[in-house]
Amino acid sequence: MTDESLKGRFIEAVRDFGWPRIIIFIFVVLLFVAAPFVGVSVSASISDVLNRFGQNAIMVLALVPMMQAGAGLNFGLPVGIIAGLLGATLAVQFGLAGWFGFIASVALCLPFAIGFGWLYGRLLNKVKGEEMTIAMYVGFAVVTFMSILWIILPYTSPNMVWGYAGTGLRTTITLDGYWTRILNDFLAVRIGQFFIFPTGVLLFYALAALVMYLFMRSRTGTAITAVGSNPDFARAGGVSSDRMRTISVVVSTIYGAVGILVYQQSFGFIQMYNAPLYMAMPAVAAILLGGASVNKASLVNVMVGTFLFQSILTMTPSVINSVLQTDMSEVIRILVSNGMIIYALTRKTKVTK
């Protein structure tokens, strides 16, 4: 009988965690098990996963407030990323390097993020029910528009502009000599030959997650959750749902901006022009993989999802390619991320209405 109840409890736990996560988790474990046999270093892989986790997690975190407010998945994350790019390029333009440069880039991106976020939030309030579609096109539009501006804006730093013309930003701008890996290397612990624990970037993520946690527990954060859960209830409780949604979009945009700065310092380059377009999908896929539904997301979803998603991204190129002798990694990455998004969108109705 105890056996029965144990079995029942196990099934319950499995159901709580969700089959997609379990399957992906088993897949990741298998990849790690297989790694040594095809000559891939496990310790280097784990180090890689942690790096990528820190690099991407804040952008995944950025999705939480909008999902909680019922404004859907922020496919318009590029709006925040553009703000981040502005902050970073301005800091480089002013010749700010090292810690001061990174902090300055964060400070410089904030006003842009708040302004863009506010406008973007107002737009999303006008298209309730269609946020995700509109958000995607807002992303396309903003990125394309900025592509023009990157050429026109009067940047002069020789590190950033095209060498032969002297104007217009390059497609990739190196951060060497500015703040490359400044968070990753902060208090980093080296164990063995290949394993490096990126303390700084994980601490920074922890800080960002803590701020998000506190925000969601504040009066405003509570109101945002209520708006997402039942806008009519919130309205009857004297809460302006439009205002709360706008706040959630602004917070999401700020996190997107800071997120890309963290990404850049880890990656070592600022990627301009069309690059921001490719940042939203992986973030969305990660949080959905973490078990969030379109209208409910928690910090645990962010952690679990980012970890699983980045593990797959790290492990498939090295392991699967070694096994199959062919480049399958991109295919698997696309399958997992887009498959996850479709899976989550079809389960949209799970929230009680």
Add this chain to the structure above:
Amino acid sequence: MTKAKTLLRLEGISKDFYGTSVLKDVSFTLEKGQILGLVGENGAGKTTLMRILFGMPVIAETGGYSGRILLDGDVVQFSNPFDALDMGIGMVHQEFSLIPGFTTTENIMLNREIKRPGIAVELFGERLSVLERATMRMRSEKAVQRLGVRIDPDMLISEMPVGHKQFTEIAREIDRENVRILVLDEPTAVLTETEADILLAALKKLAAEGISIIFISHRLHEVMQICDRIVTLRDGTVVKDVEAAGHTVRDIASWMVGRDMGAVHAAQRRTVADIEAFRVEHLWVDMPGETVKDVSFSVRDGEIFGIGGLAGQGKLGIPNGIMGLFPSGGHALLHGKELPMGDPKSVLDAGMAFVSEDRRGVGLLLDESLDWNIAFTAMQVKGQFLKPVLGGLFSLRDEKAMRSLAEEYIRKLEIKCTSCKQPAKELSGGNQQKVCLSKAFALTPKLLFVSEPTRGIDVGAKKLVLDTLRGYNQDFGTTIVMVSSELEELRSICDRVAIVDEGRIAGILDPDADLAEFGLLMAGQGGSR
């Protein structure tokens, strides 16, 4: 009364929905060319009865019915509306079932189009035949003419005034060659008085042609005007089945609302000091289906003020408009202070609270826990359940205080739940209602609006909810305005009861006033009008 003349006979029709009895042993007969009026309060079973007659699938899905329906002496049992149509029963629904983008003719002739075969039919079959538009037009014109009105046969439904839509729908039913019985469910509700008169005349004309009509309406004077027989339903049973001649509107009104006098405990007369707590002047509210046109009333400090009336007359619009949930205008004054319209926050700030009739839609966060549900409004409006952090730099949710508040109300109102962390959607209707009340009580309001507090909850829970309201009123002296469709309920706890009819206050009565008075006000027959 010879047997040949009896067209329809209902024998002992009973129906229950999931154990709740809706119809009990209903029997009556309908003769050829007769107009039968079917009257009763909301929920008396009129609509269910007509659904059974028309073979609506919902009846079969919920376990069918017992009793027999005899048409022309033969037992019939319709499994879907098409069977009923084939047998010559036409029904005009409360909601328009017309296609907005089609013309009058197309709607009237829908699915009975007159077709002309062409070459395409030979090759590809029936579906490709051509419509005889001219003949169809003539047919529809004829059908509309039978009603004694003029409607352009080529006008689109979407461009018509509501009255014309209603006529189109009736014309569609009478265009069937075999139509013998026509059921009209509140056909005059959307019509102006002139249009209603034309319709009534048209119905009389149809009856003279030999079509039997079942006419459902709460406008009793109309029922008196055209019906030969009147069947009054109350709580699923036929309380009266009489010839119309020789009875007055007042008689019917009292049959409609009257219950066993033993069951009625009119609220004990209390002396409420004549201090005005709340005043509403010329309120209008644009709430779909519950439009308020011009409402003025005054509530005394510490009393329970009831607002009753039939569904769709605007009683629900009053609290929703004042609380700013729907577009509204006019004046509302709480203790002499003007409340802004259309701004829920300032109304709540002024010390009002509202328990919505739409429990699941507006009243609850279904996916969230009970403590969230109960404490949320108090947190947002009054800044309670927040604790300052880092010396007041910012403040966070005080989960502990929220939980103890929720636990207090769970104990006080006997809310049945596993814990205050249970999601609200898992609770039963009655317990959900108690959560809604707790939410309002947590605001410690000066004036509490309660809308349909007992809708959809069982009898035991009803009593508990009403007792809770009454107790709260007595203990804290809170002024309560309660809106309900259930007259008995209003009479049992209110100090005064206002009846709303067609967006206006038809009259204000003491709870122990004669039942017929209430019935008359509901039926638009109040002395003041």
